[in-house]
Amino acid sequence: MKSIDTKKEYLDYVDQKSPNSPILKNCFNAFWVGGLICSIGQIIFDFCQYKGLDTTSSSTIVSIILIGIAAFLTGLNIFNKIGKFAGAGSLVPITGFANSIVSPAIEYKSEGYVMGVGGKMFTVAGPVLVFGISASVIVGIIATFFV
């Protein structure tokens, strides 16, 4: 076996040895599961509109219901199985954000409710909120002065 000297050679070696992930199949699964989650959202949205709610409230209700479903399925350990199958299909919709909060909350329960559940809840969602909210504040400041 030839020796590995540089980082690049090592990366090539890893690429060669690691199984090729079947990207087409993954993309197909991500496509239909993601599309399905969005369609469920659309049906809830249509129902809210049918009941006479405005667009903003309807979108918020869609988010809350999808997050609730995702939290429930995470608690039953079903969401992780969907996630393994669908990859980005369940990660990219708002369900992925919900799962990123609920999953560590359950997992770190043993460390107590304050620092375990309360603290570890934001291990993944924290960065999302930090960058999302910071970016929105910057956008808001720009809008205040230049628009």
Add this chain to the structure above:
Amino acid sequence: MDFFQSIDWMQLLRCFVVGGLICIIGQILIDKTKLTSARILVIFVTTGVILGALGIYQYVIDFAGCGATVPLLGFGANLAKGAITEAQNSGLLGAFIGGVKASAGGIAAAVFFGYLASLIAKPKIKKQ
């Protein structure tokens, strides 16, 4: 039931296709770049804020409805839209209030349901 007759099936199809395509982008990022899922979520939300701020994402929302708002890009776009609207109404204060206000429902729901789930569910022991 009246409601099922009122569903716009073309709208639902556009929603399905666009939502699915956005997820494919995420899947390609996962498979090709070895980014962690946290980074991918951050990239999606931040991109959503930028696209929302530039007004581009509104066209996608108009076209695909929930196919655009349910993915995290829509969460980001919603943050940006809230910040801009509120900034125009109440100036600099609005820049700080708007984003979170617009997405407060989702954030509060995630935190609340997360806490609730942790009360009920038992942590699983990882089986390999």
